[in-house]
Amino acid sequence: MSELPLPHLDPISDRAVFRQIADHIRHAIETGALSAGDKVPSEAKLMQHYGVARMTIRHALQILQGEGLTVAEHGRGVFVRTRPLVRRLASDRFARRHRDLGKAAFIVETEGAGGTPTVDSIAITEANPSPDVAARLALDLRELVVARTRRYLINGQPVEMATSYIPHALAVGTRVMQPDSGPGGIYARLEEKGHRLERFEEEVRARMPYRDEVRALELAPGVPVFHLIRTAYAVGGRAIEVCDTVMSTDAYVLTYELPAS
Amino acid sequence: MSELPLPHLDPISDRAVFRQIADHIRHAIETGALSAGDKVPSEAKLMQHYGVARMTIRHALQILQGEGLTVAEHGRGVFVRTRPLVRRLASDRFARRHRDLGKAAFIVETEGAGGTPTVDSIAITEANPSPDVAARLALDLRELVVARTRRYLINGQPVEMATSYIPHALAVGTRVMQPDSGPGGIYARLEEKGHRLERFEEEVRARMPYRDEVRALELAPGVPVFHLIRTAYAVGGRAIEVCDTVMSTDAYVLTYELPAS
DNA sequence: AAGTGGTCTAGACCACGAA
DNA sequence: TCGTGGTCTAGACCACTTC
Numbered sequence: 001m002s003e004l005p006l007p008h009l010d011p012i013s014d015r016a017v018f019r020q021i022a023d024h025i026r027h028a029i030e031t032g033a034l035s036a037g038d039k040v041p042s043e044a045k046l047m048q049h050y051g052v053a054r055m056t057i058r059h060a061l062q063i064l065q066g067e068g069l070t071v072a073e074h075g076r077g078v079f080v081r082t083r084p085l086v087r088r089l090a091s092d093r094f095a096r097r098h099r100d101l102g103k104a105a106f107i108v109e110t111e112g113a114g115g116t117p118t119v120d121s122i123a124i125t126e127a128n129p130s131p132d133v134a135a136r137l138a139l140d141l142r143e144l145v146v147a148r149t150r151r152y153l154i155n156g157q158p159v160e161m162a163t164s165y166i167p168h169a170l171a172v173g174t175r176v177m178q179p180d181s182g183p184g185g186i187y188a189r190l191e192e193k194g195h196r197l198e199r200f201e202e203e204v205r206a207r208m209p210y211r212d213e214v215r216a217l218e219l220a221p222g223v224p225v226f227h228l229i230r231t232a233y234a235v236g237g238r239a240i241e242v243c244d245t246v247m248s249t250d251a252y253v254l255t256y257e258l259p260a261s
Numbered sequence: 262m263s264e265l266p267l268p269h270l271d272p273i274s275d276r277a278v279f280r281q282i283a284d285h286i287r288h289a290i291e292t293g294a295l296s297a298g299d300k301v302p303s304e305a306k307l308m309q310h311y312g313v314a315r316m317t318i319r320h321a322l323q324i325l326q327g328e329g330l331t332v333a334e335h336g337r338g339v340f341v342r343t344r345p346l347v348r349r350l351a352s353d354r355f356a357r358r359h360r361d362l363g364k365a366a367f368i369v370e371t372e373g374a375g376g377t378p379t380v381d382s383i384a385i386t387e388a389n390p391s392p393d394v395a396a397r398l399a400l401d402l403r404e405l406v407v408a409r410t411r412r413y414l415i416n417g418q419p420v421e422m423a424t425s426y427i428p429h430a431l432a433v434g435t436r437v438m439q440p441d442s443g444p445g446g447i448y449a450r451l452e453e454k455g456h457r458l459e460r461f462e463e464e465v466r467a468r469m470p471y472r473d474e475v476r477a478l479e480l481a482p483g484v485p486v487f488h489l490i491r492t493a494y495a496v497g498g499r500a501i502e503v504c505d506t507v508m509s510t511d512a513y514v515l516t517y518e519l520p521a522s
Numbered sequence: 523a524a525g526t527g528g529t530c531t532a533g534a535c536c537a538c539g540a541a
Numbered sequence: 542t543c544g545t546g547g548t549c550t551a552g553a554c555c556a557c558t559t560c
Contacts, residue, residue: 198521258517261358317531336544
């Protein structure tokens with residue numbers, strides 16, 4: 001406690017004790033008295049400092065963890081969270097000129113930013129579409145779609161999980177159904193087959209992650225996820241792919257260009 | 262408990278008891294056995310059903326609340342959260358054709374969706390820009406900017422808080438500095454002054470809200486916020502406005518159009 | 523072994539809401 | 542008044558990390 005001067009409880013305030021304690025620690029983080037990676041005083045020390053029961057201290061720490069300000073590490077202590085490398089996604093990231101390089105966009109961008117990219121958990125299946133996917137692709141529920149799932153990592157840290165759905169009729173006989181879809185990715189394969197891409201529509205939501213997302217993205221408590229649903233339209237207006245993506249909001253800033261006219 | 266059949270604890274599992282209980286209730290919500298607005302069994306009933314201490318039940322309920330699945334109402338009970346009216350923001354929402362109507366975009370859109378729009382907490386101040394705003398507007402830190410802050414509500418429910426920053430030199434002698442900026446809003450005023458808008462750049466982040474945002478937007482626990490920073494560029498490339506917006510992720514889906522070429 | 527957080531108990535008193 | 546959730550206590554035992 002000698003390192004971190006914390007105030008004492010205000011006996012007059014009707015603010016709950018655990019909230020006051022959370023306020024003190026939050027303030028220390030916001031002012032920089034505790035900075036990223038620093039250890040928060042242990043529960044035992046905080047109990048002694050404030051003269052309250054352990055559950056009260058734990059409640060306060062839980063508030064901060066829910067706000068995404070701290071992480072607890074079993075047996076080591078509670079630490080101020082460090083922010084990972086942030087990846088900026090530009091709205092022209094699917095422009096054709098970025099696709100002719102022969103390398104996937106994710107690889108190029110990550111290496112350009114000085115990180116080491118990895119892609120794993122690649123699974124390719126054929127199944128009937130969900131009602132939502134079917135509606136977006138203007139398909140019947142009994143038609144087949146190819147689902148390509150993969151997980152993206154930067155410096156070994158998972159940041160994004162994505163599943164693409166492509167009508168089976170468009171995928172047959174192409175590398176779309178193989179783990180390595182070839183230079184330029186599946187968009188290049190679809191364009192080779194005569195489906196020239198015209199535009200994409202992207203829906204952006206944010207929410208707290210589900211349990212399996214917490215596991216797959218190794219999310220810290222209190223970190224929301226972006227949920228993107230992108231539909232690719234070919235010239236003529238036909239939807240030829242839907243991509244459903246969940247990404248850590250810690251690792252991404254999305255940027256878009258909006259027209260004025 | 263007769264209404265909601267919950268399983269009992271698995272004595273073999275090494276999954277923590279409070280997690281198992283949270284799993285059961287979450288499953289009931291996901292399968293629709295409990296739907297939006299329904300009351301979760303009271304703590305007392307859950308204690309009896311599972312034969313555990315009250316703190317264990319509370320811990321389980323806290324997990325669900327942190328996931329944004331439930332809300333507790335003091336003296337009434339714990340309820341499955343209801344989703345509010347969702348507003349979809351299109352990427353052409355600042356196109357000039359939407360501005361010539363004489364009404365603010367927010368009003369038109371909300372009325373079109375059958376809601377009642379309100380704008381309050383309007384504050385207009387002059388001050389030096391923050392380093393971030395100054396950089397985006399290519400201003401010196403000693404120059405003045407006009408800050409317009411307002412809060413938007415739908416059916417009395419706050420959904421969005423926004424602050425616009427405009428270089429003082431562009432705002433003098435216009436209604437930009439008055440609470441009612443006139444038909445078409447501040448963009449129309451800036452264009453009248455000869456600053457024809459060319460494009461907007463929007464940065465999208467998501468995170469857990471700060472305390473003051475929880476208050477101002479009346480956010481339920483476990484609901485993240487979108488944080489948008491939009492910069493407006495005039496023909497010639499000059500940045501003429503920065504708008505900083507915090508919105509409930511519950512109330513919004515953002516949609517963007519991406520070019521393929 | 524010592525220190526840390528993770529889980530759980532069995533109570534207490536309080537504040538709020540509905541009847 | 543009664544049932545509800547909100548706060549808090551004072552312990553217990555366990556699992557993990559560091560030394």
